[in-house]
Amino acid sequence: MVIDVMIAEPGELTQQDLASAEALVRAAFGDSFRTHDWLHGVDGVHVLITEDDALLAHASVVTRTLRYDGEAFATGYVESVAVRSDQQGRGLGRVVMDHTESIIRAQHQLGALNAVESAAPFYAARGWMLWTGHTQADTPDGAVIDTYHPDDRIFVLSMANGAQRFSASLPLICDWRVGDLW
Numbered sequence: 253m254v255i256d257v258m259i260a261e262p263g264e265l266t267q268q269d270l271a272s273a274e275a276l277v278r279a280a281f282g283d284s285f286r287t288h289d290w291l292h293g294v295d296g297v298h299v300l301i302t303e304d305d306a307l308l309a310h311a312s313v314v315t316r317t318l319r320y321d322g323e324a325f326a327t328g329y330v331e332s333v334a335v336r337s338d339q340q341g342r343g344l345g346r347v348v349m350d351h352t353e354s355i356i357r358a359q360h361q362l363g364a365l366n367a368v369e370s371a372a373p374f375y376a377a378r379g380w381m382l383w384t385g386h387t388q389a390d391t392p393d394g395a396v397i398d399t400y401h402p403d404d405r406i407f408v409l410s411m412a413n414g415a416q417r418f419s420a421s422l423p424l425i426c427d428w429r430v431g432d433l434w
């Protein structure tokens with residue numbers, strides 16, 4: 253397989269590049285994917301996989317702050333992971349996540365994402381840890397609210413030596429944003 257991998261820093265993609273990526277992601281996720289789901293990843297570092305100039309796979313890593321046990325973690329939050337429907341199962345998801353995780357390791361203290369149910373085993377097999385503790389969010393007015401949602405499947409990827417630091421006995425707290433908080 254001869255593919256090209258492009259890493260685009262925030263703001264580097266043209267509107268046309270972004271429109272192609274959004275179309276691919278929307279098609280892969282189906283009707284449940286809403287505009288704010290796409291917007292959450294737009295300002296991130298984009299991983300784009302192409303073959304003969306055709307876009308086949310995409311992921312975005314957005315910088316967020318997650319808090320745990322009184323400590324703030326610069327977090328690479330993964331959004332809009334998708335492989336074009338007719339190209340799934342040929343290893344492109346693996347390639348896109350290899351690059352995504354490299355970005356997180358280089359630039360962040362922690363990785364996190366909220367997986368759709370069908371993709372949860374894909375992340376678990378890559379060493380992402382399903383978060384089984386409570387989740388909360390910091391609100392703009394300084395309060396902390398509970399964010400439990402039955403559809404959330406939050407995974408964290410902790411860096412070397414960090415795995416034992418996170419236990420489900422304390423909540424994982426995200427920063428505020430419009431749309432789904434996780």
Ligand SMILES: CC(C)(COP(=O)(O)OP(=O)(O)OC[C@H]1O[C@@H](n2cnc3c(N)ncnc32)[C@H](O)[C@@H]1OP(=O)(O)O)[C@@H](O)C(=O)NCCC(=O)NCCS
Nearest residue numbers: 333334335340341342343344345346367368370371373374
């Ligand atoms: C999930 C997705 C990104 C995986 O990409 P892919 O190109 O099909 O996956 P790959 O071919 O690279 O598979 C890599 C490995 O993961 C496994 N895998 C892929 N999808 C899987 C799934 N849904 N559940 C369990 N394992 C999965 C493969 O069997 C393979 O295992 P191996 O390394 O032992 O051979 C892709 O199916 C997709 O875009 N789905 C629709 C959108 C979506 O759900 N995105 C994720 C949102 S959180």
